Amino acid sequence: MIAPSPPLDRYWSDLVTVALLGTDRRDPPEAPPGLLADLVDDTIRESRSQRMLAAVSAGAAARRAGFVAGPATDRLAPPEPDPRPACPAAAAATWRYVVAEWPVLEDEWVLTVIERGWRLPPEVVVGLLLRHRTDATRLARAAVAAGPIARWVTEHVPELAPRTSARVDADAVTTVPLLAVPPELADLLGADAHTFASTLGAAFASGRFGAAHKAVLVNLVARCRPDVLRDAASALGAVDPLSRSAGLALSLADLARTRHRMLEELVR
């Protein structure tokens, strides 16, 4: 915003100069002829400081209310076009949920976006770039998913620039990272829906799993076959509410549902 007129702008500069020194040392400036001068003259003030305050009030009000737009200017050169559609708003909402509650799913979410030909929506582009500034692999994956807009935005907003110069392994960018699953559960990674759900359900019913197993069970649900997720969520949700691990089972059921939903939302 710019000042409404050059005389008022000059007058305001003079007022600021006097205000800096104080009216004990400097007289207030004369207002430029016009309504502002009339207004200030109309006020009956005994002292220099009172006259100055009246002038400052009138000047500040006039400048705020009378601001005008600056001159029109050129637009930025646009980023290279990206023909891919932005993934749906619901998927962006799921990404936010994943980041908040189940970050273990984030890598798979981004890779699914890439594999299915979506591009990241704007709010996720910025969120991902900021989240992974120090992680070269995830940052590279985010850049692929975002497309040309990622580099374009980073050029204009340096705060988004990477904080790592680590080399990136191309395979690592395109592959879901491995998660630790103990040998006794490893068979379930490739199991069909019935086997997966019944095995987990039975293990919870027998009290085999407790809070100490949470980390590996989260890894298991995050990397099991996608087609088992719905049944797994049902089986986990049906665990006896009075059993010692009912809370863990309900929590894992939410993980299974979230992963199922995130993959369904990204179907094209």
Add this chain to the structure above:
Amino acid sequence: MVATGRWTIEQVAAVAPSPSSLGAAEAIAVPQRWAGLGCDDLMLWGRCSGSGAEPYETAVDHVDVAWRCTCPSRRLPCKHAIALLVMWVRGMVPEATPPPAVARWARTRAGRADGPAAKPGAGAVAEPDGADRDATDRGSTPQPDTGAVPGTGDEPEPTDRPEPLPPADGDRARDERVARMREGLVELDRWLDDRIRTGLADPSLARYATWDDLAARLVDARAGALANRIRRLAGLVGSDPDWHARVLAELGVLHLLAQAGRRLADLPGPLADSVATATGWQVRQADVLAGVPDTDRWIVAGRSDTREDRIEVRRTWLRGAASGRWAMVLSFAAYRQSLDRSLTVGTAIHADLHRYPGPALRALVGERFGEPEPLVAPPASSIVGACDEIGTAVAAEPWLERHPATVLAAPTRHGGRWVLTDDSGTLPLLASPRALATVLAATGGEPASITVEWTPHGVVPLTVHAADRALDVGPVADPSFVGVA
């Protein structure tokens, strides 16, 4: 929410802030981790050994559904409260007599519930269904747009107010208050005069006490709105190379208010209302709600959170689809309380709004008719059109600090700073790197419909209205301050 009898694990899951927090609670839902466990027909309690030196003291009201815990978690209920409930569901918590602190809490809660207006969610106690009511209650606090916030002498009017005074006493109380405020305004003007005499280069301006002492006196004079303005002004000193001009302009506005506030009786009605609000006069929420409603389809155009002293303030800007008029709904949150989330940016609600007196935009949401409609954008104007609109509002109330506008414009750089531009002109853009990057990513540098909040120093982007989504990019409350629940 009132629960009867022992809960089920599903009910515990329903009050947990997230499914993963239930999993976290599971790990500590073992009696070995707890001391002093007990329950009765109203409460559960216990002390859980955590990472701190002292155990966390947790209590849950399982009938009226409330919890408190001495742990530092921002998520309510915390995992300790959930763990206590989980153990109770499983029959691991013995019947006992509540310890004095729990009994006291129970009595306090019962007293509130029996009172004329129970107010849930205050302090360390939160109720899962209390957020909205809480926000509504806090909505009775004065308008922080003019700076008034709770805890600074402009607390919300107590809902359990005493009986009204007899007319003669009421008049006397009002006269006393007018006199106190008048004295405060005279003192403010004297202080401004001193600043102008000694100059802005006076080193005393750099001392916070210079400003804080005046703010305290204004609070005493029941001019809390002006006190907050003074505190904000203190933050401007030395903040950038141009701070002298910015501080001077604000001193001018304060002088205007100090003079106008002493001449309220001589001012036209709407202007007097505006000056009264800006100086700190409160209007009872009940009086506002008793006014004629402004019914429209209100488009939720933007949201902006700011910290006012020790209170987080959320401004939600609404625009009437039929009338085109703007309105602002405020929500407040003290430490660990929650801001109102019932108005979602990019939606529209058909509702009654009840406006506060005067030309200011503040309003309360009254009756709502139906569910919010998704994906609605307010009409956008040109940059010059927005300047006209804002200038008209600021000319009517020169003490305004914010005003909304929706413009069809593109973000670009000009003269080393970010601006919004169209064929008619530019407006300087004030945005955090994250908000700026999101605006750029959403627009690709092309014109887009953007709701902004005008301030004397530039416009703050609040919402990018895209074809298939509304991107809320407004300033967000500090998550370490407000509650997550």
